[in-house]
Amino acid sequence: MTTQERIERSYEPGAYAAQARGWIETNLTDALRTDRATQEASLAEKIAFEAAQHEAGLVGITWPVEYGGHGLGLREHLEANREIGLSPMPNAVNSIGKELAGPIIMTVGRDDQKRDLLPKILKMENIWCQGFSEPGAGSDLVALRTRAEKTADGWKVNGQKIWTSGASKSQYCLLLARTGSADDRHKGLMLFAVPMESPGIDVREIVSIDGARSFCEVFFNNVMVAEENMLGAPDEGWAAASRVLSIERATNRMYRSWRFESEIDHLVAACRSDNRTYQILKGYSAEIAQARIAVENLKGHVETMVADLLNGQQIGPRGSLPKLYWSEAHQRWAQMAYEVTTRFPLDGGQALTDARARFETIYLASRAETIYAGTTEIQLDIISKRILNLKKAA
């Protein structure tokens, strides 16, 4: 998705979606479905499923063929994501690899890095995590203190990262560290591809509000990183990361609005499986309408961004608009879905049991959505400063 200049091949609307849908219907097992309360696929099964998705053309769609991708355009990417969203497929294990590390490597990496690292992301040989945030540098990311010190044997890294999603199952960390002092702020920041098996890395899982153990703390104690694992020149990596972040904010998990739509469909269907619950649902028709309207609006944001990228336009600060929109709309929806599915105390059958479990998790997990990937407050700051250009002094 980083390459707007990619040549558009002949494109037949709808054909790619049909192909994707057919594959999902055949390969999404009950154990993998996220709308089943009782069955949970193992990490190994999810990884295998994700690798198979790549082979089937659902992943790596816009990446160049020489780096393991399918060499197609954003339109195909959007079509496949629509089908991914409408199905109860699990979220990607390696979304940091595919949607953040990959595009950054493609922008600033050396050719040998691209040839080595990129195909392994798509084949699920390397899962990536993102070592950006620190205990003292969350929203204010450039306050980060993790140091990379140049030595005769390469770079010696010391510091601590936090909120590193999936670090405990990752093979690589996209590390942002500084080569100077913390006062340098934007200067002297360096990006590295750090193998997670390197001596001196200690990962501790953080249990989050929904009981998940996805977020981690990562400690770097005298971790030696080879010179060749630098991504881009000093400062260049960070500049590229900022650009990529703005695109990613707008386009990552492109299936999101369709997943949101399928959650509404799931709730309605589950409530329709039991007359008593259906009566309860009828009292929420206005909220259901508002949720669906939000889904359509979100599709509007996503489709506009895709059209703009295809026209070679920059997304820049506008990436904040869909992030702000989806996170708040999804929270409102999640709260309502939880409320509906938990109002009936009796056993309503398996469909309701499944829905209740799913929406309780979604409700709790959604509390993080207005915090991660740039808090609501940060998005509002970006809009006021960089879109509205509001002045702070006379």
Add this chain to the structure above:
Amino acid sequence: MDFDLDPKEFEDTARAVMEACAEAAPPARARLLAEAGLIGVAAPETIGGLGLPLDFAVPVVAAAGEGLLGFPLMEAMLVARALAEFDAAEAEAVITGETTVTIAWQGVAEDGVVGAAPMGETVDRVVIFRADGSAVLARIGATIAPRRGATLDIETPEARFVLTGQLDGIELSVDAVETLCSDAMVLRSAFVRGSAEKCLALAVEYAQDRSQFGKPLSANQVIRHRLSRDKLATETMRNALARALTEVPGGDVHLAREACWLATARAGIAVAESAIQVFGGMGFTWEVPLHRHLRQMRTQAQAGGVAEKTEALGQRLIGASTNAWYGEIANVV
């Protein structure tokens, strides 16, 4: 379809015409709009229109909302488009501004009274809906008498019509009315977007000019974030409108139009109310035009049936389950 023209090019023209209209007396506005070709932008060339898709009407109607145009432009555009296949001469008269028209958006002929007709007191003809989904473009006169009711909008005051006799006029088929109402959701959204963007622009300007406690209002995070949310609202309108005008594979244009209008209607009102708050004491004066925007947007929301359409959408969504992944569990009720 490929056109050499870009809808955006109509924006500047439309704005200039709206400014001229603001200084003209109401009867002259039809002529000014017609001369610039704006009423017939999206009407077929056979009746004197420009034959462009609805996309091109969007910036024109948005400029009308922004410029507080005192003329039922959206209604004239819709009627001209609908009339083309039933009465070409009358359609042409609408496009040239010779005949002025409005639409009674609320009620059906069978009720004996219809309402929410912008400028119903001063135009020549009115479209009246029937219970079977068809409509009639009728001449206003003794048996179709306009009455000024309570009207919040002061730009195009609403009237209602008491129907005391036979309803004669040009018949519009059920299909034509369906298209007209679908297109109305797009144009109404455009109108509200223009109005809301103007409110936001005024608030952004005021927040940076007005100084309190030694700094502009815009230095305060609470104001900055409020305006950022309003910006999100107007950008959401823009993107939803683009979506409402595009066929995408697997997409549902009707739902896209409905969602666009329902979201835009509510958000537009909220942006105007927010701008009034930013203006402080000046915000609730007659002099500052924000109340005029609020009035016209509230009126649009009512005429466009936001409450009932939202309710109907909700009922439709819970009344069926169409996602194939969930079909098997949804067949109990």
